[in-house]
Amino acid sequence: MLSKVYDPGEIETKWFRHWEASGAFRCGQRPDADPYVIVIPPPNVTGSLHVGHALNNSLQDILIRFERLRGKDVLWQPGMDHAGIATQMVVERQLDAEGRSRRDMGRDAFVERVWTWKEQSGGTIEGQLKRLGASADWDRSRFTMDDGLSRAVRRVFVRLYEQGLIYRDKRLVNWDPKLQTAISDLEVENKEVDGHFWHFRYPLADDPAQHLVVATTRPETMLGDTAVAVHPEDERYQHLIGQMIRLPLTGRLIPIVADTHADPEQGSGAVKITPAHDFNDFEVGKRHDLPQINVLDAHACIDLDGTPYHGLDRYAARKAVVADMEAAGRLVQVEAKKVMMPYGDRSGVVIEPWLTDQWYVDAETLAQPAIRAVEEGRTRFVPENWTKTYYEWMRNIQPWCISRQLWWGHRIPAWYAPDGQVFVGHDEAEAYAKARAALGPDVVLTQDDDVLDTWFSSALWPFSTLGWPDETPELAKYYPTATLVTGFDIIFFWVARMMMMGLHFQDEVPFKTVYVTSLVRDAQGQKMSKSKGNVVDPLDYVERFGADALRFTMAAMESQGRDIKLAESRVEGYRNFSTKLWNASRFCQMNGIGGSDTVAPPPATLTVNRWIVSEVAATVAAVTEALDAFRFDAAASAIYHFTWHTFCDWYVEFIKPLLQGDDVDTALAAETRAVAGWALDQILVLLHPFMPFITEELWHALKDDRASDLIAAQWPTVGSQAIDAAARDEMAWIIKLIGEIRSARSEMNVPAGARVPAQIADLDATTTGWLDRNREMVLRLARLDGVEPVAGLPTQGVVQIVVGEATVALLLQDVLDFDAERARLAKARDKAEKEIRSLQGRLANENFIAKAKPEVVEDARAKLVDEQATVARIDAALARLA
């Protein structure tokens, strides 16, 4: 017997172990079935589960379990990402605590240390995903630094290099002076901060009495200025274009150039140009063939031997430069100003544009097929509006800087000869072979020190995890994958790059649908962040309410195109829902209702049973349709509403007299038990993708000889042909009748427990049949003593209720408040009258009759007749009272 209260903790780990041990998560179990594949967005090996993961993976598991139940050959490919910078930072922090540094210990020892850390404490997130119930094929879990995936990375690098799509170039990069590495544009966060605008006088070389005022937010970079630019159409400066400036502090001569980059509205309209330290200036420098003077070293300290600034860090240098300019009388003013500053998203320090040699991918070329694939609908975004974001990025894509000055990652497979010639190969031997062929047998090579951007390896994820570069059966069967579920924040980082690499190396899109999830915020709508302290730990909710409740919350709140504000009350509410389901199952168990033997609905003669079969069929259609359309909220709401408000609130209450009375008809009771058991089974299957644990537990509790676990059961097959319109009409009337009686009782303060005798008038043949067939249910649920059909209703001591054509009178004798009853009827009359006026207004409009859809007009007419009849009956009821 099930316990009275559902305790999730008890059963969740039990069932997960069982599924895992039984191999339920493995792909390839249905060799003839269509595949359905999702690759997990690989979480960082350093990561732990946050609420975004909980959302994302709940949705993936819902899709996976849904398709598994539908009989597909399902593969959910799990794994983790080596997360270059993040992981290196974790281990460096440990070393720091030990008073050591990676440079002391050397590259090999450091990398070994990272591996040790990874083996010991990396990947806690996998365990946390399992706690959520994630039914991925865990035996296939991959890591981006695996041998196989590393081989894929080298293969891709070599091939793209040979195709001229990877190259080495000297360009400005975003340099992180703290982490000592280049990072990509995407890893830079631009933030507006309080800064200053320093206005300096730059003297003309020919006439030092004359000067040009330039304004800058970065005074220290003036040491690297190689020009001053003015707008070509700026009247004020026409005569100066082509003249020279004597740059203060260094004394270098620099030209005044005309360039549209100078904004006449900004400051004085003249702008200093520092090509080696600013992305815009770099472009200006190229247009005017200006020298690029690098004045900073890798630590962002001034690197100008022989000057007083040498060795100062950028902020100290700024102070010194400003002080010296002021002392020289060249500081005009200092203006407070909001400025945009680039910050490294990992290090949090200000990024320095810096001139270095790096490796680049020709993203523009690779992007073209990736754009076409979406234009042609081979891959589609859901919700659809993310397509625009994707195009926006792809059509303006910049060369992708893929080298990182880190030690943890895939080392770049490029070797240099002493003369600087580059040899790229899958391994050292291949590079040597090429080098010897070119340079002779004695050549000595050194490998590039740098590693590849982490996203370079995750770009290969949809096929590298399937075994590529080997031509494995898995690759043949499971590529392209079906659905990618991810957050909008990595459409650029990851989705776009998978599209490029997948198309280039497999000639096919990596996935057919990209489902973009919402962003989870806190209950106040704030983005969660550690610094704000509003981070919700999903595992805390799992502990308190169960993984099922958290998963259901995620699904129920996941509506397309809106952020999720996660409120604890919702999780609690869905915990209550699981308790409700638990107790409904407990009721069934106590009444001899067990799991069904059939997937098809059992034969039913009773209206109430035919009705619940119809309601199940409608719910199956609604849930299936919603999941097919990625409407997780609609699917969750359909199954929730059916379970609680149809099955529990009405059906279970309806069947009690059929099972529990003194004079039970055994044949009808047996039919009812079969139908109830079947309906509950359908609930369990429909709900399983959302709440896998409780449903699996109940599945077995209701029947101990199940043919399979629920996880491997069959999605309901009952179709719309099982919907019985007559049964639905009949039960709708019964429900309305009971509802109206309850409402009147409550309003008239009839004690809730009191059994009241009733009479009913004006039934026709149909409604007489309806009432006769369901009399026991009505008596029980409306708390009536009896409901006797009569020709004329009594006039004294009655509460009258109009339901359709019929009027019910509750016989209350002495306890009736006459005025209250009159008021109650009057209120009902007003409501109907209001409706009548509205309908009459509409029907009086010729245009409405002529132009509205015929069925709409017909509906309005029918409703008007109905409401008028209701008013007539209420009037009759009022007349009886008088």
Next chain:
RNA sequence: GGGCGGUUAGCUCAGCGGUAGAGCACUACGUUGACAUCGUAGGGGCCACUGGUUCGAUCCCAGUACCGCCCA
């Protein structure tokens, strides 16, 4: 500056060309043999604003205001 989205009950959100729904919260009653993590009943909304299209607009279109996000 460019792009995307939002504005519906006290709160969180669905919805749809035919004058509005859910969950939570609130009020009253309630221990009826599944369930108080519950049941029954109830109150609560000029669907942001202004125009337009339409027989009819919360819904479609245009604009305005405010709020968010992304990119420069």
